Amino acid sequence: MVIDVGAGILLALWGMNHFAIPFTASWIALGIFAALFPDLDTLTRFLPRGNIIRRVIGEHRGLLHRPLFYTIIFPFVFFALGRAIGTLFALGILYHLIHDTFFLGWGIKWLWPFSQKSLSLFHDKDGRLTKEILWWGPEEDERIESTYRTDHWVRAFYFTVNPISISEYGALIIALIVLAIHLHFIF
Numbered sequence: 403m404v405i406d407v408g409a410g411i412l413l414a415l416w417g418m419n420h421f422a423i424p425f426t427a428s429w430i431a432l433g434i435f436a437a438l439f440p441d442l443d444t445l446t447r448f449l450p451r452g453n454i455i456r457r458v459i460g461e462h463r464g465l466l467h468r469p470l471f472y473t474i475i476f477p478f479v480f481f482a483l484g485r486a487i488g489t490l491f492a493l494g495i496l497y498h499l500i501h502d503t504f505f506l507g508w509g510i511k512w513l514w515p516f517s518q519k520s521l522s523l524f525h526d527k528d529g530r531l532t533k534e535i536l537w538w539g540p541e542e543d544e545r546i547e548s549t550y551r552t553d554h555w556v557r558a559f560y561f562t563v564n565p566i567s568i569s570e571y572g573a574l575i576i577a578l579i580v581l582a583i584h585l586h587f588i589f
């Protein structure tokens with residue numbers, strides 16, 4: 403989550419240079435929004451059970467975490483919003499799906515709908531990263547969850563010094579420094 407904000411800022415800055423877009427806060431916000439976009443599915447649980455949006459998107463790590471879904475909608479985004487926004491949106495989401503494949507993410511169904519298997523690399527166990535490559539189907543969801551679930555994971559990873567918190571906060575700090583340099587706040 404923290405690293406997503408940093409990644410969104412860096413992608414937006416790259417997009418500004420690449421597409422010669424003048425700096426605006428809304429462009430930076432768009433980069434952050436794109437990098438966080440798949441996690442909007444966490445909000446579906448606040449909708450009534452029979453709600454059409456909830457039924458189509460599903461729960462967290464549902465449709466918005468399926469790579470092939472985006473290959474279908476990206477052409478429409480590019481057509482409707484243009485190449486610069488389309489590229490930023492695509493890169494933000496691609497980054498998010500790759501990030502969710504590692505460590506804290508609960509894996510991504512990269513081959514959906516042709517396969518229901520999720521891929522997770524170096525997932526944590528009891529608050530420590532493993533070297534394991536997990537590739538499992540829905541029938542094993544419960545076993546994977548009970549084996550690798552970390553209760554209080556926010557505290558375990560974000561409020562202690564560990565490789566995850568160092569890389570997450572480090573990426574955000576680097577992004578903010580690059581942003582400050584770009585705005586000539588420093589140097």
Ligand SMILES: [Zn+2]
Pocket residue numbers: 440441467498502
């Ligand atoms: Zn996610």
